[in-house]
Amino acid sequence: MTNKVLLAMLFVVSAFSVNAQKNKSKSDEPSNNISSFLNDGRVKGVNNLIRIRLAPSFMGYMGASYERKFTEKFGLEVGANVKTNKSAIWEEYREAHFNAPFGTEYIASKKGIGFSIFPKYYKYGKYINHGRYIGLQLNTRSFKSDFNLYVPSSIMDTYATQSDVACSYKSLFLVWGNQRQFGSRFTFGMELGFGVNQDNIKKLNQYTWDDINSKSIITQIDVKHNQITMQIDLSLGILL
């Protein structure tokens, strides 16, 4: 009899303990393997980024830049761009306002190469994934352009074409920027910059009319043009 009572009691006690423990599962136990809990599919805590910018592509340049954050506050972006095709977008617009010789018409720019260097000071954002920054963006581009040149004549004025004229463009902008991570390892950024740029054309032919000899004379000149400008740029990046 007593054995039966003892057995019944044991059964009850075990049932209670089962009841008490049945809710506990391994996932409820505190765990210090936090990496699995932090894995939300988004790359975090990286300091390397490859970026494609929209502004150079307007001028027909294709390329990318690489940025590395050396400290929490300081990052450096270097970029290279190449232009293989003819294009005439911003340069045409800009060079039309040149103080170039009378009648000079810009046709198109051809092969070119560009470089940029962009040191940044990050105001917010510990890693490159997101942040706000301010920096100085220095861009240089050198390319070949074709020009139509005005040729004065005693009978009828004509135009002559000069091909592969060496041109260059330099700009320095003070840039405010902000970038944000989206998706697993992509970033989207927006920048606003104010600064100066300089356009150079080297050895551009200039035709002038010589009244004494009644013929046009060719001279070669260098043209420089400076202006204050602003830039709005968008960028897409991939975190490495």
Added chain:
Amino acid sequence: MKNILLLLCALCISNVFSQKNNAIKELTGTEFRPEKKDRPYFYQNAIKIGDNYYVVAQKGDRAYTNFFGFYSRLKYDFKIFKLDAKMNVKSVATIPAEFEGKDVQTLKIGRYGDKLCALFYFNNRKARKQYLFAQMYELKNFAPVGKPYKIGETMITKKESKIGCIFKVSITDDFSKMLITADRTNISRSRREKKAAAEQKNHTFSYWLIDSDFKLINVGKNVKMGKGTTEIIDQTFDNEGNMCILGFEQATTTKKSRYVFGDIDGDEDGNNSKLVMKIIRPNGEATDLTFANGEYFYSAMMKLNPNTGNVAVVGLLGSGKYGSKGLFTQQVNIKTAEVLAENKSLFGIDLVKEINSLKPPTVKSSKSNAKKEKRANKDKKESKKVKKTEVPDYLHMFVRLGSCHYNDSNELVVVGQKYYTYTVTYTTTDSKGRTTTHTVTYYVYGDIISFKVSPEGEIENFGYIFHHVETTAYVYKDYTSLYTGDKLYILTKSSGGQMFLNNKASSLQLFKEYNTIARRNSYADFMNVSENEMIHISSRKNKVLFSLISVKLEK
């Protein structure tokens, strides 16, 4: 002989004065100028360990929408000010809200075991879960001890990837156990979700009870409590791990008679809302209790008496006219789940009349005090206007329950405050004739009222303090109360004093520090450290001043 008598008189008078002045002791440290990176935005908690005090604050990126239209989330790091017994800052430490390169959100820091425990939460959008993490820190150098632990997890929806913390965490008085609850009722949801929740037969929540070595003692997932929409309003537990969770079950009979906790316009007719309580023992056994059927509350809270194991539930009964009509009290033993007393004590017309007829005690008035008195008198006149139409049986604007204290005789001292808001729309016209309007909400923290309640739940007597503070920033209450040696002390950001429970109005005295360092537009805050100590923080521009306001303990 006359001289001796005079001396005795002088001694008596000085004693009386010293008693009055020494009841609240102020200790102010030297002004501290934190570095820019250490200047906090929010002060959160104050902890006393040994002779040192630790003031926990938060600092980080502000939430903003910038020029580019990007919205930045709130992300704060913890800042800890270590103070010595003289309230001088010894060091400032930063605890970053980051694990393994991932940003996490700060929740709070408290004492756990003999160390500091920082709590963080993280919304995992992939797993659609919110995780709660705990990391221990050394007191000497705030160095992390071991790795962080995941101590709780709860479901979030795809839309809730930026949701705030769902977890509620409490620590026992002996700092040996931690109770974590997760209740999704309090989070804002879509209409469809609310409807689905209301149609649910049972409301559920989850809890985890862990010890200071992060070992799981007890866990409950999707524990049933209440029906339909039930809101968990308070939780408490004793050193042994007996838990008590209080909820308010909302009535859902008809669309019109739907009562929400803290509802100010509802009335009693057809109300079937109630308070629900769940007592869970360390072995997992649970007892469900329901009480206050048909009542609704402006606010309610629980208080555990660690000596007896009794838990008091106190609620301010709603009148339907923006004023409390009485107190609901109930006592339950947390170990046995035995209901010891349950009572609904209405104020009644006589008591309300007596309280409304109180006049502020005469004090040496400064300009600000005179203004306050004028304001109080104005309020009084307004309340008299109400009287003309009808004799109220409720305390107008008395809707906030602030704290509840137990004394040795198992009596309760309940402290509450009058509270209301009003909005003002300002219209300005510039020189070109363009008008702009903006609306400002003012939060008015009014008179503080306290009641002494017998173990059976009857109101024995009351205390009253005339008080009026208006702010544009919301806080739940703008005062704190300390109850020690059977005496109740009320401390605000600028003043403090004993609140006598003698059915008369008491007055508060301005802090010495407030008088000596007159600071216009300075930021002031306070945090309770222990039963009889409060840390007062006063800061202006780049400087912070910490003061310890303590109530002298009687032997």
